[in-house]
Amino acid sequence: xxxxxxxxxxxxxxxxxxxxxxxxxxxxxxxxxxxxxxxxxxxxxxxxxxxxxxxxxxxxxxxxxxxxxxxxxxxxxxxxxxxxxxxxxxxxxxxxxxxxxxxxxxxxxxxxx
Amino acid sequence: xxxxxxxxxxxxxxxxxxxxxxxxxxxxxxxxxxxxxxxxxxxxxxxxxxxxxxxxxxxxxxxxxxxxxxxxxxxxxxxxxxxxxxxxxxxxxxxxxxxxxxxxxxxxxxxx
Numbered sequence: 001x002x003x004x005x006x007x008x009x010x011x012x013x014x015x016x017x018x019x020x021x022x023x024x025x026x027x028x029x030x031x032x033x034x035x036x037x038x039x040x041x042x043x044x045x046x047x048x049x050x051x052x053x054x055x056x057x058x059x060x061x062x063x064x065x066x067x068x069x070x071x072x073x074x075x076x077x078x079x080x081x082x083x084x085x086x087x088x089x090x091x092x093x094x095x096x097x098x099x100x101x102x103x104x105x106x107x108x109x110x111x112x113x
Numbered sequence: 114x115x116x117x118x119x120x121x122x123x124x125x126x127x128x129x130x131x132x133x134x135x136x137x138x139x140x141x142x143x144x145x146x147x148x149x150x151x152x153x154x155x156x157x158x159x160x161x162x163x164x165x166x167x168x169x170x171x172x173x174x175x176x177x178x179x180x181x182x183x184x185x186x187x188x189x190x191x192x193x194x195x196x197x198x199x200x201x202x203x204x205x206x207x208x209x210x211x212x213x214x215x216x217x218x219x220x221x222x223x224x225x
Binding site (some may be wrong): 036044062100101106 | 218
């Protein structure tokens with residue numbers, strides 16, 4: 001069974017940093033591109049970015065480019081989202097997903113002083 | 114960025130009723146490789162989104178066949194033929210043809 005489990009969400013101050021993780025199981029992680037998507041409270045979904053199978057290529061949404069970094073460790077079947085210089089608008093539930101077919105349960109990031 | 118406009122924003126249906134949701138794109142979603150990367154997701158209350166339809170009309174494994182997708186270019190439709198109670202939630206279209214990927218604003222399906 002395919003499972004994606006996110007962790008690392010917490011309360012962080014504006015301007016701070018946070019690293020989210022997504023542990024994958026039930027499939028060969030290194031064979032798939034992976035994405036991060038977020039959902040702000042009561043609002044729609046927003047694509048953050050994606051990473052290719054070996055981690056050599058990433059694409060990002062313009063709204064977060066240069067502040068967030070996606071990486072992966074195929075040996076650990078883990079996807080990461082490094083968030084820096086966070087803003088109040090980054091408050092959201094963050095989901096990892098595999099080509100929209102499989103999603104984690106999400107992890108909540110709250111940016112507030 | 115490609116803007117996906119979903120209508121209606123809210124839909125109220127009785128059990129057994131057939132309903133349709135429209136998703137219109139600000140640009141053609143036909144990729145140069147011949148595929149159209151338009152997909153439909155359902156987010157039930159308190160849950161993560163799930164994939165219903167991919168590449169316009171292909172039913173994701175395990176999804177009931179009362180769900181169907183159609184369309185081309187800039188106009189797409191999700192149809193539910195005979196709504197069931199478990200279908201309540203918010204439906205999103207999402208495009209992957211043009212970077213960055215973008216989502217529609219959602220259509221909330223309520224059961225009368």
